[in-house]
Amino acid sequence: MSRGWTGQWIWCADGRIAKTGEFSDVPLVPAAAHDRRVRFRRVFPLALVPAAASLRITADSRYTVWVNGHEAARGPGRGAAGRLLYDVVDVARWLVPGDNAICVLVRFYGEANAWWRPVTPTFSHGAGVLLAELELPSGVLGTDRSWRHQTSPAWTPQKPSGVGHAVPEVLDGALCDPAWLEPGFDDTGWAPARVLTTLHLGGTARSTPPADPYGPLLENPVPPGEPVERPVRWLRERRGPDPGGEYGPADLVANVDAGAAPGPVPAGLPFTTVLEPGVAVLLTAGWDEVVAGTLVFELDAPPGVTVDARPAEDLDEHLRLRPFQHGYAARYRTRGKSDRFCSADPVGGRFVLLVLRGEGEVTVRGLSVLERLRPRPPGPFFESGDPVLDAVYETGLRTVDLTAQDAYIDCPTREQRAWTGDSVVHQSVDLLSNPDWRLARWHPRLAASPRPDGMLPMAVAGDYEHRDGAYIPDWALHWVRSVHNLYRWTGDAELVGELLPVAERVVRWFEPFSRDGLLTDVTGWVLLDWASVQGRGASSVLNGLWGRALRDFAEMAEWLGDAGRARWARGRHGELAAAFEQYWDEERGGYRDWLTAAGLAPAMSEHATAAAAAGGLIPPSRHARALAFLLDRTALVRRAWSFGLMPLRAALGPPAPDWDVEREVVAAQPFFRYVVHDAVALLGGADHIADLCRDWSELAGDGTRTWREVWHGGSYCHGWSSTPSRDLPLYVLGVSPAEPGFARARIAPRPGALTRVAGAVPTPFGLVEVRLDRSEVAVSSPVPFTVELDGWARDRPAGRFSWSREQPG
CATH class of the missing domain: 1.50.10.10 (Glycosyltransferase)
Incomplete structure (x- = not known):
């Protein structure tokens, strides 16, 4: 159990929740509070920099926190209703002797989207909130009235749109001086934060957690890995008429793309172009594979240049957008110096289109995606000497990596929803290939959010669950299988016992x-x-x-x-x-x-x-x-x-x-x-699994290095298509738990026509490694195991063993 909270719930001064009528007891979040950005600052002195400084932080709906100008964390991860997650990060590496600044940008969506659902508001909470505390040798520095805030006018509120219900981002850089992240920034025009005390029927007027509607806060069980920069590999310029009008960023990019003339050969970065009135410059850039993370671009440009950005997963042979490209879009207006844009929400794709409008010389210094994916430490592997199967295995891992973020999501390019049924494949791949099982354990818990009748939503922690409209009965049955996977692989009776009543309600439904x-x-x-x-x-x-x-x-x-x-x-x-x-x-x-x-x-x-x-x-x-x-x-x-x-x-x-x-x-x-x-x-017929996995080779060759949603069509990066990355180690290499939690392992290689296979599979006790060729099988296992091969079986204790396939002895 974590310690209690010292930090208080805070928000902006004008973020009050209204009633639906003068004598009503129904709280209402005003529409004016939707898609609001509030910036918070706290400056504090340090005589000495401590060896560790733990920051606990959460917000409704999304936050980014900086320490002395260095981005320290983003969150929180998506969570179930009444179970807000918080993050813990050691920020000591960014602290300095003297004045230090913690700065937080909080975005409150207001309307449900693919990865966030609003809580039922009380008269105090549910229209945006920040909670943080920094543990220092001198004591705990928590959110309270000493924090200063500004409801930022730099962002224009937007609504979710498209199939994926992504929320566009429209930012005026002139109204957001990046110096606000520094200790010396003059924030005298900012107001003290408002402390929220719980106000509802039965509320205790306390200002610290736990409080409705967020419940007892839970530490994020799957903190993201360190961000990895993926710069674009090429860039091409085209020009077309500036359509003007009141186009949103997504529509404007599509409009310019349709009318732009062919451009010169691809170039690299930095890239310089000259803007003219009435002309839109379209820059199309790409990677060698699908990427997923936060979109970043850096510019040297005069003030007032407008940059519209739209990632894409597919372009035609003329580098134009194909139909049905749904997803994130952004618009940024330059301030004329230190222009750097970083998307608040994650995006995905293999291409990005930028439309530049204005006048003067513009240099694009940087254009990249920062991937923030769940950790996958090294160690497990599969290799067969067959280039097709080995590539199929690796492609599946990459696909699951991109769809394993704060939950297992369907795809990073279109929806980013945490579907209840899809995740059984993602989870299975992680159990067979990733020593870090935190997300494999967490996602079934996140999805254990039954409707009153016991059926699970088809996607959780987002708009579909919030609207409680359509549901997919068979997706709940795949979820039951994911709980069974936890039983077999982890042997965690407490975790399985927590989920079993939900599974029973699903089955009985x-x-x-x-x-x-x-x-x-x-x-x-x-x-x-x-x-x-x-x-x-x-x-x-x-x-x-x-x-x-x-x-x-x-x-x-x-x-x-x-x-x-x-x-x-x-x-x-x-x-x-x-x-x-x-x-x-x-x-x-x-x-x-x-x-x-x-x-x-x-x-x-x-x-x-x-x-x-x-x-x-x-x-x-x-x-x-x-x-x-x-x-x-x-x-x-x-x-x-x-x-x-x-x-x-x-x-x-x-x-x-x-x-x-x-x-x-x-x-x-x-x-x-x-x-x-x-x-x-x-x-x-396990000997046939290797040959069946060869079917995935027909999905290769499109340059995405990820698996498509279906054999022909669909999105270009769908984790549910990664079954071979489970089955090659599970059936061909043959490693599975013989008893729950790998108290004993079963090793039953079924290589089919392959002359050799080798690999390592994670268990709660370390890696089980198997190497097999025509003459010998060798096993290294941290747990007792049974080998079944060529009609014979042998039981062995933990350790290293090898046998001749002709004379197993």
Whole structure:
């Protein structure tokens, strides 16, 4: 338990919360408070610089803190309602003898966006707040009335926009002198901060945490790594007419891009151009791969030059924006000296477009992205000597890195939402490749935010959860699998016990939809995958995923000593298994997709048989035929009727199949392939996983060094597509926990046609390393383990061992 807080809640003087009426008891955040920036300063003397100086800080909604002009932290990480996170950072390295300054810029969004949701306000809190305290040898320096503040006019308030609900940023540099970050800045025109005391029914008028609506503050469990600068690699200039008018930054960039003439060959930085009235200069810059972080540009320019910025993940062959480029956009007006812009929110893309307007000479000195990603220390690896598979493994790691920030997000380029179901793949990759499991442990807790009926939001800690509109029932079942991953890999009974009641509510949510043993007509958006798989009626895929969740829940409940709940889940699973027989197609050797009122529909997919295997619904006598069905690639078709039709799907249903449903089988998109690969392994076909991972090679070659959302189309960086980076160490190298928490490891390499594989996989006790070639297998393990290979098995204690594959001895 952390110590209590000395710092007080503070905010600006005019940030008061109103009532909805004269005699109303309903608090209301005024619209004028939305997207407000408030700057805070505190100057203090130091005789000696301490060896350590711990700063605890949080804000609603976002903060950046500087110590003597050095950026020290950004936050807080996204959190659940009533559980505000705070950050801890040692700022001693930036302190100096004499006067020191802590400066904080706080942005209060007001309206929900992809990574923030407003709390229910009280009469004192919920319209913006700052809380900080610095621990020094002389005592604790906390936020109070001695801090000075200014509600900054430099930023023009904006609203969330686009698919990703990103909030544009419009900043007038002339109204934001960077000297405000220095101890000697004259802040006599600034006002003392207002201390907030809790005011609500039952409030105690205290000014320190805990307080509603933020609850007991939690330390951020996943502080970001050190920022890494990614400067652009090339830049090209084009010119077009200045469209004028009241265009927002995103629309203006698109307008100029469409009308700009071809430019000269790419150049590097620094880059100088001359602006003329009525002419817009478009600078298109790019990286060799997708990047994600805060956008930074530095300029030498006359006062009043306007720079509009828009990252992009894709351009056409003429370096023009392709359609449907949604995401962040910014506008900056130069002050004429020390012009440096750094985005408040994270962005992502492979390109960035800058539109410069004004008059005079402008030099772009710097243009980069500062990546602030969750840590991934070195140590784990996978290599096979096969350049295709080795590249597939590394690309998946990079993709997950970019989508592992303050949560596992779908993509850094368009949405940045913390989806409930996507994250099972991100988490699995981290468990197999990252010694730092903090985010793998935290994200399932963040997503454990059930609606009153027990169903989970389709994305948490953002606009979708706040609006509580659409939900994806099967995404909650993937979340149950992520809890099961925690049970197997961490063996943390306290953590699993915390999440198990939420998992039970999820599993039981489906029970009222059970008709004659099968889930039928389940409400919500039954997505399943972007592939053309039927979710209406009695979907075999949804029933298979429910079967897996029932087994996962029963196994975890039994492990925690709750035999009663385990017995209930196993009983429901038995009823489901008996009813599931209706989907079996004896002639084709797999399971059909759905039952309708008219009977069993003919459509078949990889998904149905894979979900049946993952859910433990296939009798052992059918395993060989089901495996052959999943490995038969001759009749696969890739169809994705869901993609691009979401707004109409609920009203109109999917279009009629345009493939031969009597013969062809719909292939899984990259996300659902994690279920397919699990099924192949469960059915005894793990030797085929390496070959199945080769499918990802067709996604390579577009220069992004990340995986796309689907086989054809979608965003260019989607963590849910990184299954091979889990499966190559899990199935090909063969490392997994034989007992929860790696009390014992199982090492069962299945290299297929590969002549050698090597790798290291993290455990709570260190790395398990395996090396295998045609003649020998060598293992180094910090825990006892069992080796299973070539039909033989050997148990060994922790340590280093090797065996001849011909004579294992």
